[in-house]
Amino acid sequence: xxxxxxxxxxxxxxxxxxxxxxxxxxxxxxxxxxxxxxxxxxxxxxxxxxxxxxxxxxxxxxxxxxxxxxxxxxxxxxxxxxxxxxxxxxxxxxxxxxxxxxxxxxxx
Amino acid sequence: xxxxxxxxxxxxxxxxxxxxxxxxxxxxxxxxxxxxxxxxxxxxxxxxxxxxxxxxxxxxxxxxxxxxxxxxxxxxxxxxxxxxxxxxxxxxxxxxxxxxxxxxxxxxxxxxxxxxxxxxxx
Numbered sequence: 001x002x003x004x005x006x007x008x009x010x011x012x013x014x015x016x017x018x019x020x021x022x023x024x025x026x027x028x029x030x031x032x033x034x035x036x037x038x039x040x041x042x043x044x045x046x047x048x049x050x051x052x053x054x055x056x057x058x059x060x061x062x063x064x065x066x067x068x069x070x071x072x073x074x075x076x077x078x079x080x081x082x083x084x085x086x087x088x089x090x091x092x093x094x095x096x097x098x099x100x101x102x103x104x105x106x107x108x
Numbered sequence: 109x110x111x112x113x114x115x116x117x118x119x120x121x122x123x124x125x126x127x128x129x130x131x132x133x134x135x136x137x138x139x140x141x142x143x144x145x146x147x148x149x150x151x152x153x154x155x156x157x158x159x160x161x162x163x164x165x166x167x168x169x170x171x172x173x174x175x176x177x178x179x180x181x182x183x184x185x186x187x188x189x190x191x192x193x194x195x196x197x198x199x200x201x202x203x204x205x206x207x208x209x210x211x212x213x214x215x216x217x218x219x220x221x222x223x224x225x226x227x228x229x230x
Contacts, residue, residue: 034216
């Protein structure tokens with residue numbers, strides 16, 4: 001099983017600043033990597049798929065990069081609504097892929 | 109618009125059974141594979157089960173294999189999760205989620221329901 005490791009576990013950033021979240025795979029997943037945002041009491045929401053393609057309706061301040069085993073989600077200028085938990089998911093291995101443990105993005 | 113609405117959660121004793129439902133609307137339900145993903149309180153996301161677009165293929169996480177069954181009724185646009193021999197560690201919010209393909213293959217989840225809470229406790 002491919003293990004996804006996200007870092008840091010918690011990230012404290014001020015509104016308006018840039019946030020960089022990392023996700024590492026235990027073996028190559030090519031570009032089969034998605035990012036999700038989850039706010040308290042809500043379902044996860046798809047942000048990024050294919051490592052770098054924004055999902056429908058996702059603001060341009062969200063960007064994804066990487067391939068193979070190292071991936072990054074960058075939020076260029078944090079808005080108040082961006083403080084949430086973020087999960088990466090690899091979908092390279094059958095049947096459904098695996099999730100990282102999450103990064104909590106909190107207000108500094 | 110795509111909507112997924114889960115129901116059927118509640119409090120159940122260990123060893124008992126429960127059936128969850130997920131009513132789909134706003135898309136051609138019979139064309140897409142569907143998944144169940146769960147989240148224990150304060151924890152991360154765990155994939156549980158998948159069924160292909162026509163229900164002919166199904167797969168389960170090792171943690172629920174031989175206890176849970178996934179099924180679908182395409183005439184009713186509804187996905188089900190039958191959970192038997194429930195354990196305390198099955199306590200979680202259960203989400204149904206769609207992927208953008210019909211067959212069972214690794215893919216990202218593009219739509220999620222709001223979830224239904226299952227609590228297994230004596």
